[in-house]
Amino acid sequence: MPLLVTGHCDRLIFGLSPAERLRRQVAGMPGLRLVADASAVISEGTLQWLEQNPGIALVSTSGKRLAVAAVDGTPTRDLLDSAAKTVTADTFHYFNRKLRRREALFGVSLDEVDGDALHRTLFNSVYKGVTDLVTKFVWPAPAYWVTRLLAAARVTPNIVTAVGFLCMLxxxxxxxxxxxxxxxVxxxxxxxxxxxxxxxxxxxIRSSPIGNTLDHGMDIIHPPIWWLCLAYGVVLREGNTTMVQPAVVAMLGSYVAGRVVETVFKSQLGFNQFIWEPMDAWFRLIVARRNIILLIITVGLISGLLLESFLLAAAWSVSSALIQLVRLAQAWSRRPVRSFLSGDDDLTLAVSRAPKSPSQS
Known part of the structure; x- marks a missing residue:
């Protein structure tokens, strides 16, 4: 049995009981054997920490025991109460590569916290730390409420992705x-x-291989399709093929070049290009990707400068690709390099220090 839940909790978080949430999380971690309180809400990274530190019980900041991984792989009902060592949530920070951010070990009891506050905390915890300015500053508030409503209505992420695909077409x-x-629109x-x-x-906790492939595949493929279609539409409206044709070629070439540079950076240096130094994270806010180009076109259309905005988008695409290439060359010349977000107290180091740090219960 990979998960043994003790106690009872009737409250829900994003449409799930804490126990069901834990079951979905543990199902994706085949090596984890966990004993957890029924009210425990724990982050994925913290579960990974517990898996690597069996026998150490995670407690909330209020002192409630939340979960412990079995040492011998066989969880027993009394293990949570009998664990000799404990570690308090928020004790360590680690680098979450998937979300490009630093975060603390996280665990709370849903019986002891405000539900609305926990909803916001969990939502914020799954947001990428380094992204474009629209995603970072404009979308979070409406996305929170829509996500909460969809979760309550049991709408799956794949349905949302499918609707997005239709909007893309x-x-x-x-x-x-x-x-x-x-x-x-x-x-x-x-x-x-x-x-x-x-x-x-x-x-x-409803990620799926199909949904992940569709989502990321669509993210990569649709921008060049949009810019080709947009270029054709600009020609229909403006009738200026002399300037539009080289501009769209520059946009497409720069898009491919930027993606290639980012892939090479990650494969050769070990992390995403935009989390190398603080200036790279800042540059990610405005790099010529889909949302920034859409923003340029939207402002240009409102201003009555559609052709000019298209040409500006092309020029910024070329500039962005060149900046990325320069940053790759600089990082390559300074090898080895590390992300400014990783720090010294990431998950790996925290694991090695953990047995010395937890307080005795």
Whole structure:
């Protein structure tokens, strides 16, 4: 039995009881054998810490014992109360590579915290720390409420991704027909849903290989399709193929170049390019990716400068790719390098220090 739950809790978090949430988390961690209180809400990274530190009980900041991994792989009902060592949530910080952020060990009892506050805490905990300015500053508030409503309604992340896919196709068609203003509506809806589906998957522990492939595949493929269709639509409206054609070629080439540079950086240096130094994280806010180009086009259309905004987007795409290439060369020349977010107290080091630090119960 990979999970043994003690006690009882009737409250829900994002439509799930804490016990069901833990079951979904543990199902994705085949080596973990866990004893947990029925009210325990624990982050994925913290469960990984417990798996690597069997016999040490995680307690909430209020002192309630939440969970412990079995030492011999066989969880027993009295293990949580009998564990000789404890570690308090928030004791260690670690680097979450998937979300590009530093975070603390997290565990609370749903019986002891405000439900609304915990909803916000969990939602914020699954947000990427380094991303573009629209995703970072505009989408969080509406995405929180939509995610919470969808979770309560038991809507799956794959359904959200599928709706986003339809919006992506509709935007492409409208761009190609020169209906730029209309196209921007499903385009922005798609980018919003692209934020929501991932957050919904993480807070409800419903990630799937199919959904992950569809989501990331669509993220990579659709921007060049949009820019081709947009270029055609700009020509229909403006009639200036002389400037638009080289501009769209530059946009597409720069997009591919930027993606290649980012892939090479990660494969050769071990982490995402935009978390190397603080300036790279800042640059990620405005790098010429989908949301930033959409923002440029939207402002240009409102200002009556559609052609000019398209050319500006192309120029910024080239500049962004060149900056990425320069940063790759600089990092390569300074090897070995590390992310400014990793610090010295990441999960690996915390694990090695853990047996010396927990207080005796």
């Amino acid at each position: 509709l935007a492409a068609v409208l761009f190609a027909r020169g209906q730029i203003a209309l196209a921007l 499903p385009a922005w809806v798609m980018t919003f849903l692209d934020t929501v589906d991932g957050k919904l998957a993480r807070v409800t």
